[in-house]
Amino acid sequence: MKKIYILSFVLSFTLGFAQTNLKKADALFRDYSYLDASKAYEEILQNIKNPSAQTIKNAADSYYFISDARNALKWYRKLYEVQGNNLTDIYYLRYIQTMKAVMDYDEADKITKEYLNKKGDKNEINRYVAQKAQMDSLAKAKSLYTIKNLDINTSKSDFGAAFFQDKIVFASARDTTKFSEKLYSWNNQPFLSLYVAERNPADGSLFNETIFLPNVMTKYHEATASFDASGKTIYYSTNIVKKNKLVIDQDKVNNFQIIKGAVVDNKLDNPQKVFFDSDDYSVGHPSLSDDGQYLFFASDMPGGYGETDLYYVKIANDGTMSSPVNLGPKINTIGNEVFPFYRNGVLYFSSDGHYGWGDLDVYESNFLADGTFTTPKNLGAPINSNKDDFAFIIDKADSYGYVSSNRAEGKGDDDIYSFTKGKPVCNQNISGAAFDRKTKLPLTDVSIMAYNSYSEILGETKTNYDGKYAIVVPCGKVVKMIAAKPNYSSDEKTVETTMENEGEIKDVNFELSNYDDLVVKKKGVEKVDVNPIYFDYDKFDITPLAIEELTKVVFIMKKFPNIRIKIESHTDSRGKDAYNLKLSDNRAKSTRDYIVSQDIDPSRIESAIGYGESRIINKCKNGVKCTEAEHLVNRRSDFIIIQK
Secondary structure: OHHHHOOEEEOOOOOOOOOOOHHHHHHHHHOOOHHHHHHHHHHHOOOOOOOOHHHHHHHHHHHHOOOOHHHHHHHHHHHHHHHHHHOOHHHHHHHHHHHHHOOOHHHHHHHHHHHHHHHOOHHHHHHHHHHHHHHHHHHHOOOOEEEEEOOOOOOOOEEEEEEEOOEEEEEEOOOOOOOOOOEEOOOOEEOOEEEEEEEOOOOOOEEEEEEOOOOOOOOOOEEEEEEOOOOOEEEEEEEOEEOOEEOOOOOOEEEEEEEEEEEEOOEEEEEEEOOOOEOOEOEEEEEEOOOOOEEEEEEOOOOOOOOEEEEEEEEOOOOOEOOOEEOOOOOOOOOEEEEEEEEOOEEEEEEOOOOOOOOOEEEEEEEOOOOOEOOOEEOOOOOOOOOOEEEEEEOOOOOEEEEEEOOOOOOOOOEEEEEEEOOOOOEEEEEEEEEEOOOOOEOOOOEEEEEOOOOOEEEEEEOOOOOEEEEEEEOOOEEEEEEEOOOEOOEEEEEEOOOOOOOEEOOOOEEEOEHHHHEEEEOOEEEEOOOOOOOOOOOOOOOHHHHHHHHHHHHHHHHOOOOEEEEEEOOOOOOOHHHHHHHHHHHHHHHHHHHHHOOOOHHHEEEEEEOOOOOOOOOOOOOOOOOHHHHHHHOOEEEEEEEO
């Protein structure tokens, strides 16, 4: 597929080589006859002990440009052994891509990190980390896509489907034209032509293919078409030809151009170049937005970020086009960004410069109102593979489309695959931390559970060493979050998620109390740690000060639902013994009633008994003169834990 995505056509002459020497191999390489060059280099390198770095590069590139990753990797690895860290950016990229193409992903990651460390670009490192994390996540998730190879594919190259009314237009090297005797020396296949086929909406299959716009099909390449919403205007890629002859430069390179025209009765009417076509560089892979206001395309024009970059022009109502705008370093890399497709505010494109599964992968990026793009996301398998995956298109309803690939299970060089896309599962992240209520320090290993309205579990996780957590839950739900840890109180929050897919609700934090911080232990008896419960003199009504302390009792009983207590209430020695006994009993039962009123099950309070002045804990018995403070010590209520 690399024959067309680099956006240039080469004119070359086949050389015979019975006993190939290095000069003949180099000549084949310079003439872009990569298939023959790869054979030539393979033959001569068996007899050269110390080949030059340039010869090794040429051998590797010959295989690379005919998509023979296994043999390309052999020579790129040899080049790496010779040059090490002196490899240029583009050869690091090709070395890494060929490793991925044969699924040596661990080694590819190792060399990628080495390259990024050598380069020292923090933005590149951050992009690698983010894209690798996204790919790892994709690998674990169920794909929304189901793909199928089409019967319409041949043993030659078939790719680049485009929506045209209710039909599909695509490019193919199938040998059905009068130019069958002319082969493209790069890969010894016929040149590409545009075909139109009917589409079966039931299964996405294509049939009844015929030459599209036969009045303009040349003996060279025509490919990658795009149409306006009506199907009456076409943009497509073709070789630069003047007076039926290729326009070539001193390197025998013929660049590609974009032609715009009207489609009238399956004929091209009023064809014209776009103003940014140039004999000095290529433009191609046009993609017109649904509203006709943007034309995206690929180009190797000067000033880009890599080998081939993506650009757009704005189109006014009268057809006037703005100057081309490079999509910037968030989209473009040192490699190839090609085959843009714009639909519903999303730009889809293929790249071998982002960190994907190998060779070209398909990515998506949202086009923002300010003209910038979000970080590209890999579409994952089965859309992407370890080979070239490109020319992705999808319908307006986001439910079906087509993608091209030269993956191993195909029928030919490049094949067209149909796909269906399921509705995405909308999820959000809830994140936060758990802390010790008393010390305010983070708590590790706290279990975080998320439940729906039916008490069905939606997810669970634990806090890390920083006390932090993140949990994935569905969109549009009322989620009950519970944090729990042994010997700690639980904490609960209710969170309502929105419909923003992959959105995050932050700072949902929890405070947990250590059981030992809520109780006092004396002589083997555990009591709820409260200050004295104050009552007005000679009364048993619950006062605001009493409520403040009883709240602690309610708290521990709610946070530790297995706790059972008994209440013991006491008075000082002043007053008659019988009266004090009755007063304390009323106070005990009054505190019990308050606790029960706070939604505590009465069965969790075994008893509420007043003991009057029978259990004085200091010297202040009947007849002993004491201060008010000394009497206060005896006027107490105890909440004794009998079960936990």
